[in-house]
Amino acid sequence: KAGVTQTPRYLIKTRGQQVTLSCSPISGHRSVSWYQQTPGQGLQFLFEYFSETQRNKGNFPGRFSGRQFSNSRSEMNVSTLELGDSALYLCASSLAKGWHEKLFFGSGTQLSVL
Amino acid sequence: KQEVTQIPAALSVPEGENLVLNCSFTDSAIYNLQWFRQDPGKGLTSLLLIQSSQREQTSGRLNASLDKSSGRSTLYIAASQPGDSATYLCAAETGANNLFFGTGTRLTVIP
Numbered sequence: 001k002a003g004v005t006q007t008p009r010y011l012i013k014t015r016g017q018q019v020t021l022s023c024s025p026i027s028g029h030r031s032v033s034w035y036q037q038t039p040g041q042g043l044q045f046l047f048e049y050f051s052e053t054q055r056n057k058g059n060f061p062g063r064f065s066g067r068q069f070s071n072s073r074s075e076m077n078v079s080t081l082e083l084g085d086s087a088l089y090l091c092a093s094s095l096a097k098g099w100h101e102k103l104f105f106g107s108g109t110q111l112s113v114l
Numbered sequence: 115k116q117e118v119t120q121i122p123a124a125l126s127v128p129e130g131e132n133l134v135l136n137c138s139f140t141d142s143a144i145y146n147l148q149w150f151r152q153d154p155g156k157g158l159t160s161l162l163l164i165q166s167s168q169r170e171q172t173s174g175r176l177n178a179s180l181d182k183s184s185g186r187s188t189l190y191i192a193a194s195q196p197g198d199s200a201t202y203l204c205a206a207e208t209g210a211n212n213l214f215f216g217t218g219t220r221l222t223v224i225p
Binding site: 004033035042043044045048056058090092101102103104105106107108 | 148150155156157158159160163203205209212213214215216217218
């Protein structure tokens, strides 16, 4: 059974650009969540999607957005990149029969903003 | 806002030793408490999930406990092995996969 797949693995962008990251969940999983990991702030929740609807959102500016497609694949977009957006972006999927289930994480996308 | 703290930040033990990692959280209104491990440059692997109504969960050499009233959880690792070397993170869920993570404990098991 394939795990959670995130692409690309590495990205280098410059300030002011925008970026789109992709996440393919485990087959059958309907919930996808996104997290940002930095050395200074640690792991922080960005948002969660279930059946193409955003159910929950963390405390990030509107430059961070996401969406989920009918096949449960998800993308997140960051516009007008800032140096502080450099981070490892992780997505996780779960069955979401209920809310409180184990999450399965991808290996992440390492974003560097120059 | 939920704040999650992990102590110690780093721990180094000889192989075979039993050890305890600590996690504390400020808001007891949680749905569950999860423990993860993270290997360098990789994502997280879920180890144990304790529902808010439970007191502990066990998987192999791992045992996690939860005391909501005191805002604490512990992860007990028995008979540590070099392969256990990783960063261990706890996370308190407040709803719809909104997890508040601790800063982690970096564990090194010395052969």
